[in-house]
Amino acid sequence: MTATPEKAQAPHKLFDLNVLAELLPCTTKLADLDFKPKGIVLSGGSLDLNHPRLTPIGPFSVYEDGAPHADPAFFDLPDTPILGVCYGLQEIAWRLASDNVIAGTEREYGYADLTPDRHGSHVDRLFEGIDGSIQVPAPRGLRHHRHDPQLPYAAIAHKDKPIFGIQAHPEVSHTPRGIELLKNFAVNICGARQHWSMSSFCEQEILRIRNLVGPNAQVIGAVSGGVDSTVAAKLMTEAIGDRFHAVLVDNGLMRLNECQQVKETLAEHLGISLTVVDASQRFLGALKGIEEPETKRKIIGNLFIDIFEEEAIRIEKEAEHTPNAGKVQWTHHNVGGLPQRMIDGQGLKLIEPLRELFKDEVRELGRQLGVHEDLVMRHPFPGPGIGVRIIGECTPERVEIARQADHIYIEMIREAGLYNEISQAYAGLDTSQAVGVMGDKRYMGYIVILRAVQTTDFMTAEAYPFDMKFLNKVAVRIVNEVQGISLVTYNVTSKPPGTIELQ
Numbered sequence: 001m002t003a004t005p006e007k008a009q010a011p012h013k014l015f016d017l018n019v020l021a022e023l024l025p026c027t028t029k030l031a032d033l034d035f036k037p038k039g040i041v042l043s044g045g046s047l048d049l050n051h052p053r054l055t056p057i058g059p060f061s062v063y064e065d066g067a068p069h070a071d072p073a074f075f076d077l078p079d080t081p082i083l084g085v086c087y088g089l090q091e092i093a094w095r096l097a098s099d100n101v102i103a104g105t106e107r108e109y110g111y112a113d114l115t116p117d118r119h120g121s122h123v124d125r126l127f128e129g130i131d132g133s134i135q136v137p138a139p140r141g142l143r144h145h146r147h148d149p150q151l152p153y154a155a156i157a158h159k160d161k162p163i164f165g166i167q168a169h170p171e172v173s174h175t176p177r178g179i180e181l182l183k184n185f186a187v188n189i190c191g192a193r194q195h196w197s198m199s200s201f202c203e204q205e206i207l208r209i210r211n212l213v214g215p216n217a218q219v220i221g222a223v224s225g226g227v228d229s230t231v232a233a234k235l236m237t238e239a240i241g242d243r244f245h246a247v248l249v250d251n252g253l254m255r256l257n258e259c260q261q262v263k264e265t266l267a268e269h270l271g272i273s274l275t276v277v278d279a280s281q282r283f284l285g286a287l288k289g290i291e292e293p294e295t296k297r298k299i300i301g302n303l304f305i306d307i308f309e310e311e312a313i314r315i316e317k318e319a320e321h322t323p324n325a326g327k328v329q330w331t332h333h334n335v336g337g338l339p340q341r342m343i344d345g346q347g348l349k350l351i352e353p354l355r356e357l358f359k360d361e362v363r364e365l366g367r368q369l370g371v372h373e374d375l376v377m378r379h380p381f382p383g384p385g386i387g388v389r390i391i392g393e394c395t396p397e398r399v400e401i402a403r404q405a406d407h408i409y410i411e412m413i414r415e416a417g418l419y420n421e422i423s424q425a426y427a428g429l430d431t432s433q434a435v436g437v438m439g440d441k442r443y444m445g446y447i448v449i450l451r452a453v454q455t456t457d458f459m460t461a462e463a464y465p466f467d468m469k470f471l472n473k474v475a476v477r478i479v480n481e482v483q484g485i486s487l488v489t490y491n492v493t494s495k496p497p498g499t500i501e502l503q
C-alpha cells in the first residue's frame with residue numbers, strides 16, 4: 001500500500017499554523033467551490049501518488065504541452081490573495097504576462113540564501129519580520145526556467161493586487177523560515193484564523209464518512225499493519241462500526257511475528273473487525289524462480305489485488321445472508337493503488353479517508369484515535385515487503401533469513417534509543433555467496449545489507465551516521481544468530497542516486 005508522503009505541498013504546511021486548508025486539483029473551477037476561500041495557494045508540480053515510489057510527475061513548466069492551468073476566475077476574485085509556489089509562480093507569470101508583475105528580488109541562487117530586495121513593494125509583505133536572508137533549497141529546475149527570459153525571479157508580487165509568487169518551496173524542511181513566510185501570507189495577508197485542529201478534523205471526517213456511506217452499506221479495506229492503513233481503518237470503524245471490514249493479506253513477506261501483532265493491535269486493541277487471509281504459499285509459489293525486480297513487484301502487486309478482490313466477493317456474499325446487513329458498496333484505500341477494474345467490476349465506490357493528509361498529520365490523527373505511540377511512529381514498510389529487500393529469488397528460506405536478521409537489527413536500534421531518530425531501517429539480503437570462517441572452517445553464506453536513512457519526504461534521504469561500535473555489535477549478533485549469513489554490510493548510499501529499498 002502506498003505510504004502517505006511527508007508534507008510536500010504548501011497548503012498542508014498551513015495545518016501547522018492551525019489554518020484550515022483544502023487541497024484541490026489545480027484545475028478546479030471557482031464555480032464548483034462551495035465555500036469562499038480566504039486565500040489561494042497555487043502549489044508546486046505534483047508527485048504521482050499512485051506510483052509506489054512517489055515519482056515526481058511535474059508538470060515542470062507551464063509552457064509544457066498539456067500543462068494544467070488554474071481557472072482564470074480565481075485571479076479576478078476581489079480581495080482574495082494568491083500565493084504561487086514554484087510551478088504556481090510560473091502560472092501567475094504566465095496568466096498575468098500582459099499584466100504588471102514586478103520582481104521582488106532577482107538573483108542567481110544556487111544552494112544559497114534568498115535575500116529580498118526591499119522595493120517598498122507588495123513582495124515585502126511576504127517577507128515581513130524576516131530580516132536578512134532566508135535559506136532556501138536551490139530548485140534544480142531553476143536553471144531550466146532561466147531559459148525563459150520572463151522568469152529570472154525568485155519571488156514576485158503583483159503591482160496592485162495581492163498576488164505573490166515564490167520560486168523556492170517555503171513548505172519543505174530545507175527552508176527553515178518558510179513557515180514564517182507562509183504565516184505572513186495566510187494570517188497577515190489573507191486574514192485566515194488559526195483555529196483548525198486535528199480533533200476537529202477527526203470529528204468532521206467521521207461525520208463525513210458516516211453520511212457518505214449511509215445507514216446500511218458495508219465497506220471493505222486492506223490493512224497492512226502500517227500507520228496509514230491502521231489509522232484509516234480505525235477512522236472507518238469509528239464512523240460505521242463493524243460495517244467496516246479490514247482485510248490483512250499475509251503475503252509471506254511480512255516481518256517477524258508481524259501478522260500476529262497486527263491481529264492483536266487491530267482486532268483486540270483497536271476493536272477493528274479484521275479478517276486475516278494467509279496467502280503466503282500463493283505468493284511464495286508465484287515468486288518461485290523469479291529474480292528480476294520489476295517482475296517480482298508486478299507478481300506481488302497483482303496477486304494482492306486478486307486476493308483482495310476474492311475477499312471482497314466473499315464478504316459481500318456473507319453480508320447477503322446476514323439479516324439487516326447492507327451490500328458491500330465501498331472500499332477504502334489510503335492513497336491510490338487500487339485498480340479501476342475493482343471499482344468497475346464490482347461496482348464499488350472508493351473512500352480515501354487520508355487522501356488529504358500527510359505523514360505527520362496521519363500520525364497526529366492516529367494519536368487522536370487512540371492508536372498506540374509505537375504504531376504511530378512505526379517506520380514505513382513497503383507493500384511488497386521483504387520481496388523488495390532480497391536481491392535475487394525470494395525463496396521461503398531466504399525470506400526467513402532476511403526476517404531474522406531484520407528483527408535483530410531493529411531490536412538493537414530500539415534498544416539503542418535510535419528508532420525515532422531514523423526514518424526507515426531494515427536488513428536486506430544479497431543472495432550472492434560470500435565466504436566466511438567459523439572456527440577453522442570456511443563456509444559460504446549470504447550477504448546482509450543494513451539500511452537506515454533519515455529523511456523528511458522520502459524523496460531524498462541520507463544514510464544514518466551510526467557509530468561503528470554499534471554496527472560491529474549488529475554484525476556480530478546477526479552472523480552468530482542467523483544461520484546462512486557470512487557477511488554484514490552497511491549501505492551508506494544517499495538518495496539520490498540510491499533508493500531506500502534494495503529493489
Ligand code: XMP
Nearest residue numbers: 001002003052053380382383458499500501
Ligand atoms: P524508494 O525505495 O523508492 O522508497 O527510495 C521510497 C519509499 O517508498 C516505499 N516504497 C514502497 N511502498 N509499495 C509501497 O507501499 C512499494 O512498492 C514501495 N516501494 C518503495 C519505501 O519503503 C520508502 O519508504
